Amino acid sequence: MYFLAFFFIFWMSVLVLRLVQLQVIDHVKLKTEAIHQSQNIKKIEPKRGSIYDRNMTILARSVPRDSVYFHPLEGESHSEQWTRAKKIGQILQLSSSKLRTIKTQIDKDTNFIWLARKIEEQKAYQVKNMNLNGIFLREENKRYYPHGNCAAHVIGRVDIDEIGVSGIEYKYNTLLQGVKGEGLIMRDAKRRRYRFETLKPPVNGKDLILTLDETIQYIAEKELKNAVVQSQAEWGTVIITEPSSGEILAMANYPTYDLNHLPDPPTKLDRNKAVHQTYDPGSTFKIVTLSAALENKSVGYEEKFDCTPGYVVYAGNTFWDHERLGVLTFPEVFIHSSNVGAIFIGQRVGEENLFQAIEHFGFGQRTGVDLPAEERGLLNSLEKWTKISVASHSIGYEISVTPIQMLQALNVIANRGIIVPPRTVKQIHAEDMQDLSPLPYKRAISEETAAAVRNILLDVVSSGTGITAQIPGYSVYGKTGTAQKYDRIAKRYLSSAHIASFVGVVENERPLFSMIVVIDDPKGHYYGSQVTAPVFRETAKKILRYLCIPPSKRSLDTLIASKAGRQISE
Amino acid sequence: MVRKKLGKKEIILGITCTLFALLILSFYVWHQTESVSLGYDSAELEQRVIQLEKEVEKLETIKSNLLALDRVEKIARERLKLTEPKDGQIIYQDIDKEH
Numbered sequence: 001m002y003f004l005a006f007f008f009i010f011w012m013s014v015l016v017l018r019l020v021q022l023q024v025i026d027h028v029k030l031k032t033e034a035i036h037q038s039q040n041i042k043k044i045e046p047k048r049g050s051i052y053d054r055n056m057t058i059l060a061r062s063v064p065r066d067s068v069y070f071h072p073l074e075g076e077s078h079s080e081q082w083t084r085a086k087k088i089g090q091i092l093q094l095s096s097s098k099l100r101t102i103k104t105q106i107d108k109d110t111n112f113i114w115l116a117r118k119i120e121e122q123k124a125y126q127v128k129n130m131n132l133n134g135i136f137l138r139e140e141n142k143r144y145y146p147h148g149n150c151a152a153h154v155i156g157r158v159d160i161d162e163i164g165v166s167g168i169e170y171k172y173n174t175l176l177q178g179v180k181g182e183g184l185i186m187r188d189a190k191r192r193r194y195r196f197e198t199l200k201p202p203v204n205g206k207d208l209i210l211t212l213d214e215t216i217q218y219i220a221e222k223e224l225k226n227a228v229v230q231s232q233a234e235w236g237t238v239i240i241t242e243p244s245s246g247e248i249l250a251m252a253n254y255p256t257y258d259l260n261h262l263p264d265p266p267t268k269l270d271r272n273k274a275v276h277q278t279y280d281p282g283s284t285f286k287i288v289t290l291s292a293a294l295e296n297k298s299v300g301y302e303e304k305f306d307c308t309p310g311y312v313v314y315a316g317n318t319f320w321d322h323e324r325l326g327v328l329t330f331p332e333v334f335i336h337s338s339n340v341g342a343i344f345i346g347q348r349v350g351e352e353n354l355f356q357a358i359e360h361f362g363f364g365q366r367t368g369v370d371l372p373a374e375e376r377g378l379l380n381s382l383e384k385w386t387k388i389s390v391a392s393h394s395i396g397y398e399i400s401v402t403p404i405q406m407l408q409a410l411n412v413i414a415n416r417g418i419i420v421p422p423r424t425v426k427q428i429h430a431e432d433m434q435d436l437s438p439l440p441y442k443r444a445i446s447e448e449t450a451a452a453v454r455n456i457l458l459d460v461v462s463s464g465t466g467i468t469a470q471i472p473g474y475s476v477y478g479k480t481g482t483a484q485k486y487d488r489i490a491k492r493y494l495s496s497a498h499i500a501s502f503v504g505v506v507e508n509e510r511p512l513f514s515m516i517v518v519i520d521d522p523k524g525h526y527y528g529s530q531v532t533a534p535v536f537r538e539t540a541k542k543i544l545r546y547l548c549i550p551p552s553k554r555s556l557d558t559l560i561a562s563k564a565g566r567q568i569s570e
Numbered sequence: 571m572v573r574k575k576l577g578k579k580e581i582i583l584g585i586t587c588t589l590f591a592l593l594i595l596s597f598y599v600w601h602q603t604e605s606v607s608l609g610y611d612s613a614e615l616e617q618r619v620i621q622l623e624k625e626v627e628k629l630e631t632i633k634s635n636l637l638a639l640d641r642v643e644k645i646a647r648e649r650l651k652l653t654e655p656k657d658g659q660i661i662y663q664d665i666d667k668e669h
Contacts, residue, residue: 012588058634064624146635195609218639550662
């Protein structure tokens with residue numbers, strides 16, 4: 001009995017002492033060893049922020065995708081490694097050039113080789129099921145654009161490592177990408193993960209809410225594509241903004257591309273012509289001449305200009321009208337878009353005043369739109385102006401502008417003389433919702449001048465060159481433009497190649513939206529009134545329907561509509 | 571030297587103490603085991619939450635893809651044989667006036 005009790009106590013004491021040794025005395029040492037064996041630090045990739053339109057429709061989002069990598073086995077020869085890589089290469093349908101790269105890496109004894117990154121789910125499933133030694137899958141994020149080519153040039157794209165390379169993706173890359181974190185993975189003897197501790201939490205990228213409206217963008221893209229294809233033009237661009245806020249509702253370019261299937265090799269297709277392409281604006285620029293004349297009171301409203309010959313010789317150069325227009329009053333010069341009349345008026349305004357007005361409208365400077373690679377256009381300094389510069393500038397030549405600059409200029413009229421810089425990002429969506437404050441506004445012309453210009457531009461659409469932009473029941477004003485293209489090699493304007501444009505505003509008691517349509521080198525009909533004004537009209541009509549904005553006056557259209565309604569109900 | 575004989579009470583006390591110590595140790599071991607086991611469950615559940623969150627995002631993206639306007643228009647035109655309304659077919663009603 002004593003012996004049994006003694007043995008029991010002794011055994012228990014040994015056990016307790018051993019436990020004390022393991023848990024107390026050697027605790028630190030053993031814990032360190034255990035940590036080395038069972039824990040490893042892992043970089044935690046932050047999730048790239050999503051991009052939404054103004055109605056929270058997803059335009060870009062990162063989704064998980066598996067990547068496959070290769071790891072040589074212990075004692076495996078190069079040829080064995082190569083055989084294994086080829087086998088998996090067949091499943092992954094790797095190109096011969098990719099396989100060659102893998103072979104080179106194997107020959108260089110590389111320990112970690114990417115076989116394919118961000119593969120389709122089905123392929124990843126196949127690879128997983130094969131259970132091949134030394135072939136591993138790693139989860140990464142792949143940028144996905146659910147709407148394919150919708151607003152491709154605005155959204156832009158990312159590279160394989162999810163770093164923005166164009167558009168919003170590039171401009172707001174720092175905000176979108178977030179900051180990497182660190183985590184501690186704890187595994188048991190069977191390498192099973194039983195605990196994960198976040199050492200440094202990753203900061204996910206912030207979501208961006210754009211000013212774009214997916215539906216308006218779709219309408220603009222569709223109408224633009226039809227026009228460019230029909231007129232066999234080189235390219236076209238449409239920008240639609242809300243004048244009062246400068247918010248860009250749509251920015252379409254054609255040709256365009258699918259963001260999920262990038263052209264290989266990369267082409268210049270991803271250049272956003274709306275902010276990057278410069279061109280001679282032609283008659284749309286007469287808005288500036290008109291404003292300058294009114295602002296400086298250089299010309300009387302009822303004054304008449306003799307445009308009967310249909311041309312004018314100025315400093316040895318001949319400028320032509322598109323047709324003989326006879327004697328025109330000051331507003332008629334713009335309503336019928338007479339080059340001869342505009343040159344007379346420009347001459348009266350004078351070099352300095354005209355130059356100042358051009359600068360006040362923001363030409364020769366970037367608009368500050370939050371998109372990369374914006375061009376500033378070309379505005380020669382007054383010292384570089386030649387004898388014919390006043391005449392050329394009065395009708396929109398000898399100056400290069402971007403479509404966004406031209407639209408900003410028209411928005412000055414819609415905003416009663418104030419320049420409102422355009423923008424594409426409305427909000428930064430985070431825990432603390434951050435509204436982006438617009439850039440400071442500047443006054444370009446007086447309110448009275450803006451109102452007078454608006455009235456003349458209303459006549460341009462109701463009875464002038466812009467008649468094809470009319471929308472019954474709605475108030476529309478704007479200006480057409482048809483400019484000869486400049487051949488930089490031959491250093492002369494081409495009579496056979498044109499850029500057609502129309503810039504206009506749709507109102508309903510207040511300006512609803514403004515739009516510019518530019519089409520490069522249309523074949524057949526090439527006047528702005530024939531090519532771009534109809535695109536403006538059709539696009540605007542569909543937008544008005546989408547926005548459920550009824551006609552403001554009882555027009556022929558509404559009468560027909562009510563008749564049709566009666567027929568339906570009968 | 572005569573060793574004092576341990577009494578019954580003392581033996582019982584010794585055994586009780588030992589059993590008590592054993593109980594504490596057992597509790598400690600059980601606690602450790604249970605902690606690790608809960609760690610497994612918790613890690614598994616955390617993974618599951620992450621996976622489900624990813625799944626939700628994936629489904630949202632698929633939904634957005636299915637609602638892409640070009641796809642919807644294609645279905646409307648080709649399968650449902652719908653056409654765009656003409657100007658005269660659109661009637662605007664002033665709801666405020668009617669009520």
